[in-house]
Amino acid sequence: MSGAAEIVLERVTCVFNGVTAVEALSLEVARGETVALVGRTGAGKSTAINVILGSLAPTSGRVRVAGYDPYREFRKLRGKLAISFQTDRLLPWRTALENVALGLQIGGVHGAPARERAREWLARVKMSGAEDKYPHELSGGMRQRVSLARTLAVDPGIVLLDESFSQLDQVTSAELRRDFRQLVRELGKTCLFITHRIEDAVEMADRVLVLAPPAHVVLDVRPGDHPDPRVLVDRIATAMLADHLSSRQE
């Protein structure tokens, strides 16, 4: 990890129709770091990710991603930032190979070079042989692998994951998490991911941030500093539960 911050949120607030989804959220993700955002439903995790992606403008505060404002300088982040969603979101009219090549084509890589790179990425996510299959011919796990290949094929410095493994069965999800973690480490990507499963966060992340509504950090921990992951899982769960109880009392 170089230490330079790739993602910076400074007192970011998002208000929609009078409802505050994110309030004065500040966080930093260093280059090459993998950070997990956990928190109960409505904690503002997805809003935070959308702000970082540039699809939402914050009501106030400052956001910098790879040195750019992701909303105002939207196109400047092309190829530098990519996201994998909760569902695979594959284009049904494209084969697996063509789906992986989508981001490359948007980035200006066409024809044989795009196909070659897409093929390489399919191999990396263990999907060799499925190049010509259409999404409806693939299982959920296979589709999610293709989706991950599509995200990583553009070689983004920053990768966002929005509960990308949550809709898969436990075995497929664990396998994909392990493969993804390995790829991210290998390639030195900066990664910010949302998950509901505390165990996934502790297993995959260098840092775990626990968010409480309206999206403020209530706990910032490093799994590497805790020899027993079960203790850390309990600590995170306790923080989430405390937040939940205090909100009910309010």
Add this chain to the structure above:
Amino acid sequence: MVSSPSAEIRQRSDALAGLVVIVAIVAAIQVASFFVPAYIMPAPLVILAALWHELTHDTLDVVATLLRLFGAVLASLVVGTALGILMLTATWLRPYLRALLVVDTGIPALSWMIIAVFWFRNPEQRIFFILFLILLPFYAINVYDGLQALPKELVEMVESFRPTRLQAFRYLWLPHLIPYVILTTKSVIGYATRMVIFAELIGAALGIGAKMAVAESAFKMDDILAWTVLLVILNVVLQALIGLVERRLLHWRGEVAVR
């Protein structure tokens, strides 16, 4: 793509049903021709002879009708698709365009035909005008509906790669629209064929409709029925051609099996 056994069985039974219907109609015509004069119902063989004559001597009329049909369908497809896209992108213009299309769909085809006779001297312009205005709303409305049906998740996914507007159109909107455009063409082609014949009947000297008008004034029922048979065949061929294009362009769709 290899079709499934159930699809093959269905295709075979459809073909057989079609054949049974045709044989039944021919038999009914034959029986009727025994009891009524030829100007009411000629025998199938007489109709067949007239059809052969038309195919060998009136080819230009058939070609003219087909060209008019293709020209008008293509123009409506292009302009209708553009209007559908405009309705989605130019929100301020949408209510006006929609109102215009509602008014257009409310005007009977016959009114357009009479108006065209008054407005245009050239028969080609008349026929194009009639067909274009009749078909345009189908494409515009279906394309607009199709664009609205585009899943938000796919839009967000493509947007996450930060495309230009042109790239988003090329990689997302256009391929998504193809099924809607094909479906519209499939739905309107039979209607469009009937309309081009009507238009030719009223305002042209060349074309199947014009020939039918001549046959009608000469009490040539065999010619009228022969042209009718040809129109049915043309419609079947056109539907088959569209089906071919559909299979080629939409081969990515999985076959849905219904129990």
